[in-house]
Amino acid sequence: MSLLEVSDLRTYFYTEAGIVRAVDGVDFEVEAGESLGLVGESGAGKSVTVKSLLGLIDVPGKVVDGEIYFDGQALHEMSEQELRQNVRGSDISFVFQDPMSALNPVHTVGSQIAEVVEYHTDRTEAEAWERAVTLLDDVGIPDAEQRADQYPHEFSGGMRQRVLIAMALSCDPKLIIADEPTTALDVTIQAQIIELFEEIQEKYGTAIVYVTHDLGVVREVCDRVAVMYLGKIVESAPYDELYQDPHHPYTQMLMRSVVTPDRDVSELEPIQGTMPSAVDPPSGCRFRTRCPREFDECGRYEPPRIQVGENHDSACLLHDEQFEREEPALHLDSGAAETDSTSGSRGAYDE
Amino acid sequence: MSIYRYSARRILQIIPVLLGVFSLTFVMVHALPGNPVRIYLGLNPSQSLEQELLAEYGFNQPLWKQYLDYLWRLLHGNIGESFVRKEPVSELMLARLGPTVTLMGLSYAIALPSALLLGVYAAATHNELGDHVSRFFGLAGLSTPNFWLGLMLIFIMAYQFDVLPASGYVPFTQDPVASIKHLILPVITLATAQTATLMRMTRSSMVEELSKDYVQTARAYGLPERRILLKHAFRNALLPLVTIIGLQLSFLLDGSVVIEQIFAIPGMGRLGYNGLLQQDYGVIIGLNIFFAILFLIGVLITDLAYAYIDPRIRYD
Numbered sequence: 001m002s003l004l005e006v007s008d009l010r011t012y013f014y015t016e017a018g019i020v021r022a023v024d025g026v027d028f029e030v031e032a033g034e035s036l037g038l039v040g041e042s043g044a045g046k047s048v049t050v051k052s053l054l055g056l057i058d059v060p061g062k063v064v065d066g067e068i069y070f071d072g073q074a075l076h077e078m079s080e081q082e083l084r085q086n087v088r089g090s091d092i093s094f095v096f097q098d099p100m101s102a103l104n105p106v107h108t109v110g111s112q113i114a115e116v117v118e119y120h121t122d123r124t125e126a127e128a129w130e131r132a133v134t135l136l137d138d139v140g141i142p143d144a145e146q147r148a149d150q151y152p153h154e155f156s157g158g159m160r161q162r163v164l165i166a167m168a169l170s171c172d173p174k175l176i177i178a179d180e181p182t183t184a185l186d187v188t189i190q191a192q193i194i195e196l197f198e199e200i201q202e203k204y205g206t207a208i209v210y211v212t213h214d215l216g217v218v219r220e221v222c223d224r225v226a227v228m229y230l231g232k233i234v235e236s237a238p239y240d241e242l243y244q245d246p247h248h249p250y251t252q253m254l255m256r257s258v259v260t261p262d263r264d265v266s267e268l269e270p271i272q273g274t275m276p277s278a279v280d281p282p283s284g285c286r287f288r289t290r291c292p293r294e295f296d297e298c299g300r301y302e303p304p305r306i307q308v309g310e311n312h313d314s315a316c317l318l319h320d321e322q323f324e325r326e327e328p329a330l331h332l333d334s335g336a337a338e339t340d341s342t343s344g345s346r347g348a349y350d351e
Numbered sequence: 352m353s354i355y356r357y358s359a360r361r362i363l364q365i366i367p368v369l370l371g372v373f374s375l376t377f378v379m380v381h382a383l384p385g386n387p388v389r390i391y392l393g394l395n396p397s398q399s400l401e402q403e404l405l406a407e408y409g410f411n412q413p414l415w416k417q418y419l420d421y422l423w424r425l426l427h428g429n430i431g432e433s434f435v436r437k438e439p440v441s442e443l444m445l446a447r448l449g450p451t452v453t454l455m456g457l458s459y460a461i462a463l464p465s466a467l468l469l470g471v472y473a474a475a476t477h478n479e480l481g482d483h484v485s486r487f488f489g490l491a492g493l494s495t496p497n498f499w500l501g502l503m504l505i506f507i508m509a510y511q512f513d514v515l516p517a518s519g520y521v522p523f524t525q526d527p528v529a530s531i532k533h534l535i536l537p538v539i540t541l542a543t544a545q546t547a548t549l550m551r552m553t554r555s556s557m558v559e560e561l562s563k564d565y566v567q568t569a570r571a572y573g574l575p576e577r578r579i580l581l582k583h584a585f586r587n588a589l590l591p592l593v594t595i596i597g598l599q600l601s602f603l604l605d606g607s608v609v610i611e612q613i614f615a616i617p618g619m620g621r622l623g624y625n626g627l628l629q630q631d632y633g634v635i636i637g638l639n640i641f642f643a644i645l646f647l648i649g650v651l652i653t654d655l656a657y658a659y660i661d662p663r664i665r666y667d
Contacts, residue, residue, distance in 0.1 A: 056571055088573030096571075101564035106586045106662060116572045151662040167572065 001072070002029040003207050004053075004175060009066030011045075011052045018279040022048040022061070024231035027305070030175065035201060035208040037222035037239070039215060039254075043275055044228040046211045050177045054092060055083050071174060090120040093168040097180040099160035103152040109163045110136070110148025113170055120171045135166035139196060158189035165196060175207045176200070182217060194220045215258050219243070224311070227251050230275055230286040233305070237312035247314035250287045285317065293318060353665070354658060361654065365647050372643040373425065376636050377418055386410055387434045387630045408434060421636070430640070431633035433626070440637035444619060450520050451618035454610065455603045457538045462545035463596065469546070470553020474588075475580055477558055485550065492547030497606055501540040501613040508536060518615035537614040541606050545599055552595050556588040563587075590661055597653030601646050 007027045013020040023045045030036050038046045052063045053075065068075040075087060088094075096102040104112060113132035117123055123131060129148070136144035139162040152160055161181060168176050178197065182190040194217060200206055201221075210221050218225055219239060226236040227250065235248040246252045256269045273290045276282055282289050288298040297317055305313040306320060388404045389396070405411040409420065424431060430440040473485040509517035516533050523530040560566065561584050569579045608620035615621075619638060626634030658664050 054571060056567070084573040084575065088571055090573065094568070094571040096564060096568060098564060102568045104565040104569070104583050104587070106660065107583075108662075115574065119572075119574060153663050164568075167568075 003032040004030040005069040007067045010064045013061040020278045033205040035222045037218035037225040038211045040228035045231040090171040092175045093173040095178040095181045098184045113167045117170045139166045177209045179211045235314040247308050248316050249291050376639040430637040435629045435631045440633045447619045458541035462542040466546045466549035469550045473554040474557030489547045489551045492543045504536045520616045560584040560588045597649045600649035
């Protein structure tokens with residue numbers, strides 16, 4: 001059994017503008033010691049997905065449906081109290097995006113780490129402090145003993161992120177969730193932090209869910225990638241396979257829009273349009289409004305995640321044999337193709 | 352080391368401020384039409400008596416000379432003499448210090464903790480019933496003038512139900528029970544507006560802090576909500592509040608002038624009020640300087656408290 005199994009997770013925000021379906025039926029798994037990259041544009045629902053796992057969604061948001069099994073425990077059935085005492089910070093820990101604001105400015109960094117240690121383990125105050133110093137040393141903070149007694153404003157951004165990573169490691173978690181941990185840092189520091197994550201995984205065998213919009217970062221850290229679009233996972237595969245053979249049109253376009261060593265900026269193809277609102281998502285496939293290969297059925301059926309290789313699935317009707325056709329001359333003969341393909345597919349997806 | 356030097360510098364800065372306060376007060380009381388002798392002698396004074404008194408007290412001398420004389424006396428620690436009461440101002444003030452300090456101290460001792468508690472509670476129940484109720488009372492307390500509240504309390508508690516004395520003051524050492532009974536209404540009156548103002552500030556400051564990232568971090572690490580509220584958010588929320596808390600000392604001062612008048616408390620506010628009506632130069636100047644010193648000390652404590660609460664502030 002996997003370390004983390006999430007199925008049909010739905011988190012909605014009840015705003016005055018309507019119900020924002022930020023996460024709308026997300027399934028994924030993380031094996032022990034594995035690192036999963038959760039990739040997507042801003043607003044795809046990545047952060048909400050990972051926050052939902054720990055019940056960290058504030059009003060007006062709410063996890064409305066879904067099952068979350070972590071290490072055999074059903075997190076979705078746990079009370080706030082149980083989550084707080086047994087899961088948050090101890091089994092699963094979080095590294096947030098902005099290290100500049102994620103630490104409390106009026107307490108020393110050592111005391112903030114020691115507080116977590118003290119709360120989750122039965123160490124005494126002095127032991128917890130010692131643990132904090134050891135952790136700071138482990139994540140590469142020089143003179144950890146003195147630095148532990150300093151305040152966050154005395155640290156640089158990269159150093160603060162190291163402090164937060166030390167905090168994440170403080171209770172030997174089985175899973176670390178890193179929510180865009182390098183986005184707020186400059187490039188050289190980014191590389192160091194990414195390296196630190198790799199080291200951690202090697203040394204402690206901790207599973208990592210790495211949320212990012214940066215495919216380059218994913219290549220460094222992640223074994224497997226799940227691509228999110230508008231509250232859903234559209235494709236999931238081991239990184240190398242996804243990189244060489246992306247199946248979903250969105251992933252393909254995402255790949256083409258990223259600078260790589262062998263591709264110049266002038267060759268980039270940005271994805272046209274913007275992501276539709278999650279209040280009123282398009283019917284059927286959510287990507288169809290920006291998809292160059294859209295055809296009639298796309299609006300009618302929500303594509304299921306179809307197995308396209310080992311450990312590789314993609315949620316696109318194109319992968320279904322019923323709809324297999326030659327691209328791109330799609331629209332010319334769509335009138336004729338429509339009738340028989342609709343009747344043939346109804347049975348398959350309408351339950 | 353630097354904090355001592357900083358404090359010393361700040362205390363030295365008080366001197367020019369006090370000189371300014373004295374000069375302004377001096378100019379303003381003399382700019383008023385009439386003089387204390389006129390008021391003292393009544394409607395139709397004899398010319399010779401008036402001249403005699405004016406000369407005796409030096410009121411007929413050129414203003415700059417009076418100013419320098421007064422300043423000279425001040426520098427020797429002599430605040431002056433009350434023309435009307437024929438007593439040194441320092442003694443008059445000392446005799447009335449007790450009631451004023453008791454009134455202000457008690458109001459503050461009640462207003463401060465209750466405002467902070469209510470504010471934190473309101474923020475913790477943000478947009479829920481508890482928050483709405485506290486905010487309603489906050490707004491009501493804030494918009495009620497304290498003289499009206501004082502009169503209403505007298506009307507209801509003393510006149511209608513006759514449970515508390517309407518006015519007066521009994522020293523605690525003389526009769527503790529009577530003393531407390533006499534203090535209840537004025538203290539409630541003075542504390543209400545204080546509590547309301549500070550509570551609203553506390554609430555908004557707490558609400559802001561609770562939305563910050565470090566609170567999210569604390570929650571993600573499973574820390575109990577109470578600890579997040581008090582240890583993490585409150586400590587940060589205090590920073591903007593410290594200024595308000597210091598400044599409110601001055602509101603207490605002018606509040607006490609009105610309250611002492613309404614409840615007939617023989618304190619410094621009442622002394623100042625009567626001094627103003629009688630154009631008693633010595634009393635007005637003495638009290639203004641005293642209030643200024645009190646206020647400056649409040650501001651100094653505020654600034655020093657910052658350094659203690661916020662590690663990012665360094666004095667050098």
